[in-house]
Amino acid sequence: MSLFPGRFSGRAAIITGGASGLGKAVARRIVAEGGTVALWDLNGDALADTAKEVGAAHASALDVADADAVAQAMADTVAALGRLDILVASAGITGATAPVHEFPLESWRRVIDINLNGLFYCCRAAVPHMLTNAYGRIVNVASVAGKEGNPNASAYSASKAGVIGLTKSLGKELATRGVIANAITPATFESPILDQLPQSQVDYMRGKIPMGRLGEVEESAATICFMASEECSFTTASTFDTSGGRTTF
16 A cells, blocks of 8 residues: 555544445545544444544444434534544445345335435535635545446445436535535445345456456545545546446546
8 A cells, every 4th residue: 555644634534434444444544644534334333443443533333324413423523623624425335136126115215325315414514614614525435336337236326326416516516615526436346345245246246347356445545545635636526437447437
């Protein structure tokens, strides 16, 4: 992992889904590069362990699908950190693996609630704090599934397409206010979220990647850290692919 010492000096970040996977990798890197990090996650036990491991300054156990809980966690976190410069919204679930006509209604609702509604609640709560300082970086974790659609993963694909659309709107709204919002669209990478999927689905997604392998979490974490930094200054309302050649638009 190549680091840029001091890149996030003086910056405070909230990372949702921060207890594991991509969120944890981003948190570790931002702290290593001089930033202050708060982790949000539904899994309170894993959250406490990860916060200690990466050196997070604050942690909140909450369900991002609960708008009131998000608002309270935002207030508590900003009070603890003193400011908010960066939001990395990576909390997400895959949902059921089933064709549309058999897709369980409860799974559909839960995926949309966490992946899209929850991300919206987090962005909505974060923006006013960023506008106060006329500076902010928002990175929303979408997926190539939001561009292409994966069969038997309609809820996940729809939720991630929604994240891309929301980010385009948000980035344009804030384009003259010092706050930049972009989405990242990874192909499948090695992560605990794969435990939610049958092996046949993982094999299908690997087969769609021209490089012939799954991504590594650090590859997407490195891209996110650029997106979350001051260096990303003239790209907003856009998407950054880490897809091994699967998507090129």
